[in-house]
Amino acid sequence: MSYKPAHAGSGPASNSLRILETVARFGTGTTAKEITDALRMPPATAYRLLNALVGDEYLVRTSDLRGFALGHALSGLVAAATPPTVCTAARTIIDEFRQGVRFAVHLMMFRSASLRVAEEDPDYPLHSVFELLRYPHASAAGKLMLAELGDPALALPGGQLVKVTDHTITDSGRLEEQLAEIRVAGQASEINELEEGSASLALPVQLPDGSAGAALCLTGPAERFTAISEHAEAARELTVRLKPLLF
Structure with missing residues (x-):
């Protein structure tokens, strides 16, 4: 033949x-x-x-x-290319939580060393989405993922720390120190690092094995970061409720 x-x-x-x-x-x-x-x-x-x-x-x-x-x-x-699926029950309790805060509440999923938008706040759409997904070292959710990975180079384009804004961490030693702090604190934050004038706090939603599989993010004006942080405990309680619904 x-x-x-x-x-x-x-x-x-x-x-x-x-x-x-x-x-x-x-x-x-x-x-x-x-x-x-x-x-x-x-x-x-x-x-x-x-x-x-x-x-x-x-x-x-x-x-x-x-x-x-x-x-x-x-x-x-x-799996990495497939959009994350969030069930109705999870979306409902996230919406309920949003009603009690004056900041954006987004849910990000970790997929194969990359971030995926799972649930975007309809009232406060995400800005700088390309930078958010491309440069995890510049966002709170991304730092939470990097802290979980252990080796930041796995998720960084070319292993490089790109300067997204004047406040973005581009020194590998400083980033490693911050990731170590994140592992201890169980939460991550950024102020003006992804977008000038913006700040975010991210708390992990854990997989059954205890590792982080997603991040619940509260985002708002940089000057209001203290007010954003006041919702940390309530947000952490929400992540516990989300865990069996997401994983």
Whole structure:
């Protein structure tokens, strides 16, 4: 049988993606022959790419070694790209809490060393969203996540501490000291670091194993940070109520 790639000029990366798509479509146990037939790909090419995908854990071999299934690495990518889901009960108690404060209340989820907006305050929309998601060292929620990770470089673009504002921490030693304080205090804060004139306090919502899986954030004007902090204990009580609803 002669083989001709479905897309002329396809490179290794494109062919690897096509193999993953085929396994996802056919399901667990997809064989190498099914892949080569479906993609009209030479067996030598398919086997080389399959071995690489298994080595990188994007695919795993089934227990009988006859076929393939999607691996853990791909599951992590899917989880990171999927928008967080917050149940109605959780949204309801967050809304109730918002009625008792005059500041924005947002819920951020931690996904594969990155932040995701799970519940945005409709009355006080998030500003600087790109910077919030891209530079975790500049936000309270991001610092909470970095403190949980242990190695900030895992979540920083290129491992660099980008200067978002004049107040953003860009010294790695100073950041490490602050993360250590966050681990002890069980909360994180920032003033003017993500956006000039803004401040935020973040408290962790814990996973069943006790680690932080999300952050409840109170945000408002920088000059009102003391007033924001006065809601810390009530916010912490809310995180306890949120835990069984989110995880």
